[in-house]
Amino acid sequence: MPVDNRPPAKKMKFSPGGGFTNGVPVFQKLQQIRRNLPIFSAKRKLIEELRRLDTAIVIGETGSGKTTQLPQYIFEERLHKNMIIAITQPRRVAAITVAQRVAQERGSEPGHVVGHCVRFEDMTSEKTRIKYMTDGMLLREAILDPLLKRYSFVILDEAHERTIHTDVLFGVVKQAQKRRKLRNLLPLKIIIMSATMDVDHFSQFFNKAPVLYLEGRQFPVQVYYSREPQSDYVFAAVVALFQIHREEPADQDVLIFLTGQEEIDSVVRSIHEIAKGMVGDAPPLVVWPLYAALPSHLQLKAFNPAPKGTRKVIVATNIAETSITIHGISFVIDTGVVKAKIFTPRSGLDLLKVVKLSKAQALQRSGRAGREAAGTCYRLYTEEEFQHFPDNTIPEIQRCNLSSVALQLLAMGITDIVNFDFMDKPSTESLIGAVHQLHTLGAVIKENTIKLTATGKRMAAFPLDPKLSKTLLIALELHCLEEVLTIVSMLSVDSVLFTPQRKREEALAVRQKFVSSDGDHITLLNIYKAYKGVKGNKEWCHENFINGRNMSKAMDVRKQLRQICDSQTLAVKSCGQDTSIIRRCLAAGLFMNAAELQREGDVYISLTTREPVHIHPSSALFRCKPACVVYNELVKTSKCYMRDLSVVDPDWLYEAAPAYFKRKKPSKK
Numbered sequence: 001m002p003v004d005n006r007p008p009a010k011k012m013k014f015s016p017g018g019g020f021t022n023g024v025p026v027f028q029k030l031q032q033i034r035r036n037l038p039i040f041s042a043k044r045k046l047i048e049e050l051r052r053l054d055t056a057i058v059i060g061e062t063g064s065g066k067t068t069q070l071p072q073y074i075f076e077e078r079l080h081k082n083m084i085i086a087i088t089q090p091r092r093v094a095a096i097t098v099a100q101r102v103a104q105e106r107g108s109e110p111g112h113v114v115g116h117c118v119r120f121e122d123m124t125s126e127k128t129r130i131k132y133m134t135d136g137m138l139l140r141e142a143i144l145d146p147l148l149k150r151y152s153f154v155i156l157d158e159a160h161e162r163t164i165h166t167d168v169l170f171g172v173v174k175q176a177q178k179r180r181k182l183r184n185l186l187p188l189k190i191i192i193m194s195a196t197m198d199v200d201h202f203s204q205f206f207n208k209a210p211v212l213y214l215e216g217r218q219f220p221v222q223v224y225y226s227r228e229p230q231s232d233y234v235f236a237a238v239v240a241l242f243q244i245h246r247e248e249p250a251d252q253d254v255l256i257f258l259t260g261q262e263e264i265d266s267v268v269r270s271i272h273e274i275a276k277g278m279v280g281d282a283p284p285l286v287v288w289p290l291y292a293a294l295p296s297h298l299q300l301k302a303f304n305p306a307p308k309g310t311r312k313v314i315v316a317t318n319i320a321e322t323s324i325t326i327h328g329i330s331f332v333i334d335t336g337v338v339k340a341k342i343f344t345p346r347s348g349l350d351l352l353k354v355v356k357l358s359k360a361q362a363l364q365r366s367g368r369a370g371r372e373a374a375g376t377c378y379r380l381y382t383e384e385e386f387q388h389f390p391d392n393t394i395p396e397i398q399r400c401n402l403s404s405v406a407l408q409l410l411a412m413g414i415t416d417i418v419n420f421d422f423m424d425k426p427s428t429e430s431l432i433g434a435v436h437q438l439h440t441l442g443a444v445i446k447e448n449t450i451k452l453t454a455t456g457k458r459m460a461a462f463p464l465d466p467k468l469s470k471t472l473l474i475a476l477e478l479h480c481l482e483e484v485l486t487i488v489s490m491l492s493v494d495s496v497l498f499t500p501q502r503k504r505e506e507a508l509a510v511r512q513k514f515v516s517s518d519g520d521h522i523t524l525l526n527i528y529k530a531y532k533g534v535k536g537n538k539e540w541c542h543e544n545f546i547n548g549r550n551m552s553k554a555m556d557v558r559k560q561l562r563q564i565c566d567s568q569t570l571a572v573k574s575c576g577q578d579t580s581i582i583r584r585c586l587a588a589g590l591f592m593n594a595a596e597l598q599r600e601g602d603v604y605i606s607l608t609t610r611e612p613v614h615i616h617p618s619s620a621l622f623r624c625k626p627a628c629v630v631y632n633e634l635v636k637t638s639k640c641y642m643r644d645l646s647v648v649d650p651d652w653l654y655e656a657a658p659a660y661f662k663r664k665k666p667s668k669k
C-alpha cells in the first residue's frame with residue numbers, strides 16, 4: 001500500500017473532566033468546548049425552526065454536537081414546556097455515556113436533570129427533563145402510554161442505523177403526534193437526527209418534514225484500496241497497522257474496525273506481541289479494544305489521549321462508526337465487514353453473521369479519519385469489491401425476526417400489523433411468520449383479527465424475547481419460577497464468566513465445580529447460587545474467574561423481573577434440587593431452538609430447519625454430546641454454533657408443541 005509522507009497534522013486534544021485543567025475549572029472548560037462545536041453557530045436558527053416546526057430532520061456529521069447539544073438547547077430555551085425531552089439511542093453504551101457527559105456539561109449529578117434509561121437500568125428522577133434512553137425502552141413505554149404524554153419532544157437519534165426499534169418508533173411517534181393533535185393535547189414534537197444518509201426517505205415518511213443541515217467539520221480523507229482481494233482481513237489489518245506504525249509520526253492515532261469481541265481481543269494480543277518484538281525506532285504503542293460488552297471503565301480508556309510520543313491504536317466494532325467520537329484519529333483501517341443480525345426465514349430465527357458493509361457505512365468509517373485534520377483510510381478490499389457493496393444497509397426490520405416487535409405492537413393495541421405505517425415495510429411473509437410464531441407460543445389467537453391471549457398479555461409485560469417470557473410463564477405452572485428467573489437474568493447480561501486467555505486452563509479448572517452435565521443453564525444457576533452464598537464477595541469472584549460486575553447486574557435484572565412477577569401476582573416458587581423440571585420448562589419455551597445429534601459423528605441437526613449446527617466450544621456440553629438439546633442463540637462464524645444449551649428429552653419437546661412437531665416429530669434414540 002502506498003503511503004506518502006505528509007507532515008504531522010495539527011491537532012486539538014481535550015482531556016476528560018475531573019477537577020482543573022491548566023487552572024481553568026472543568027465546568028468553564030466544557031462550556032468553551034460546547035461553544036466550539038459546529039452545531040453552536042447554528043443554535044439560533046435551530047431554535048427558531050424547532051419553535052415553529054412539529055417535525056424536523058437534523059442532519060450533521062458525527063461529532064458536530066447533535067446528540068449532546070440539541071437537547072440542551074431545547075431545555076435552555078424552555079421549548080420543552082417543562083415536560084421531558086426523550087432522546088433515543090440504538091445502543092445502551094451510547095445512552096449511558098452521553099447522559100453522563102451532558103450531566104457533566106450542565107454541572108449536575110447524573111440522574112437529576114439529565115438522566116438515562118436503558119433496559120434494567122433506570123437513572124432518572126422526578127427532576128429529569130433530558131432523558132437519554134435506548135430506542136427499545138421508549139418502545140416499551142409506548143405500550144403503557146401510546147400517546148407518550150410525558151414527553152414534549154421525542155428525538156430519534158442515529159436514525160440512519162435503522163434498528164428495528166427505531167423503525168417501529170418512526171410509526172409509533174408519528175401516530176402519537178397525530179392523535180395528540182386530534183385530541184387538542186399539547187403537541188408532540190419529533191426530531192429525527194442522522195448522519196448524512198437517507199434524507200429524502202425520512203422527509204417523505206414524515207409528511208415532507210424540513211431537513212436542517214448542520215455544517216460539518218470534515219477534513220479531506222485520502223482513501224486507499226487494497227490492490228488484491230484479502231482472504232484474511234484480520235491478518236491484513238495487523239499488517240496495515242504496522243505499515244502505518246513504521247512510517248508515520250507517533251502522535252497520529254489509528255482506528256481499526258473489526259467485527260466482534262473475540263476477534264478484537266485476539267488482534268489486541270497479536271499487536272502487543274508484535275510490538276514487543278519490534279526493533280528499530282518505531283514509537284511505543286498503546287492498544288485499546290472497544291466493544292459494547294466491554295466494562296465501561298475499560299471502554300473509557302479508548303477515549304484518553306495517549307502519552308506524548310506514543311501512538312494510540314483502537315480496535316473497535318461498529319460502535320465507533322457513528323455513535324461514539326474519539327479524538328486524535330488520523331488513520332482508519334476498514335476491514336469492510338460487520339457483524340449483523342440476519343433473519344433466516346425458514347427457521348424464523350435470527351443469526352449473528354459477519355457480512356459486507358454498505359457503501360454508506362464504508363463512507364462513515366473513512367470519515368472517522370478526518371474529524372480534526374486531514375486523514376487517511378486504508379480499505380482492506382479492492383475498489384472493485386467496493387463497487388459491489390450495496391449502497392445502503394438494509395434496515396434491520398427487513399432482516400430480523402419480528403416476533404418481539406409484533407408482540408409489542410399488539411400490546412399497544414395495534415392489531416393490523418401488516419398495514420402498520422412502516423417507513424420500509426418488512427415482507428408480509430415475515431410479519432405473518434412473526435404472528436405465527438406468537439401463535440405457536442400461545443400468545444395470540446387468530447379470529448377475525450389477531451388478538452393477544454391472557455398469556456400473550458403477560459408475556460408482553462416482560463422486556464424479554466417472547467420465547468424467554470413464555471419460559472417464565474411455564475416455570476410458573478411447573479413451580480420452578482424461582483430458578484428460571486435466575487437463569488433468564490443470567491442470560492440477560494453479558495457473560496459472567498471471566499476467562500483471560502493466558503489463564504484459560506486455570507479458569508476452566510476452578511469453575512469445573514459449577515459445571516453441570518445438564519448444560520449451561522443449570523451451570524449458570526449453580527454459579528448464581530454460589531455467588532449468593534458468599535454474598536457477592538469480590539475475592540470469591542476473583543478466585544473463581546467470575547465477572548463480579550456482570551453478576552451484580554444479573555442480580556439487578558432478577559430483582560426487576562421479580563417485581564414484574566409480583567405486580568402480576570405470579571407466585572415465585574422453587575423446585576428444590578429437581579433440575580429436570582427446569583429443563584422441561586426450558587424445552588417448553590425454547591422448542592423452536594432444538595437440535596438432535598446425528599447417528600454418525602458429532603453433528604447436530606436443527607429440528608426446525610434440518611440444517612447442521614454445532615455446540616459452541618465455550619459450552620458446558622462441548623464434550624458431552626447429548627442426544628437432544630435446546631439452545632438460546634445461534635452464532636455463525638466458520639460454522640453455525642449453538643450457545644447456552646440444556647440437555648432435554650425429545651418427548652418434552654413434542655409434548656410442549658405437538659402441532660409444531662406434527663410433521664417433524666423428534667426421533668427418540
Ligand code: CDP
Pocket residue numbers: 037060061062063064065066067068069097098101322325326327
Ligand atoms: O451527535 P454528534 O455525533 O453530532 O456529536 P456529539 O455526540 O454530540 O459529540 C459532540 C462532541 O462531544 C464530540 O466532540 C465528542 O467527542 C464530545 N463528547 C465527549 O467528549 N464525550 C461523550 N461521552 C460524548 C461526546
Ligand code: MG
Pocket residue numbers: 063066067068157158322323
Ligand atoms: Mg450523535
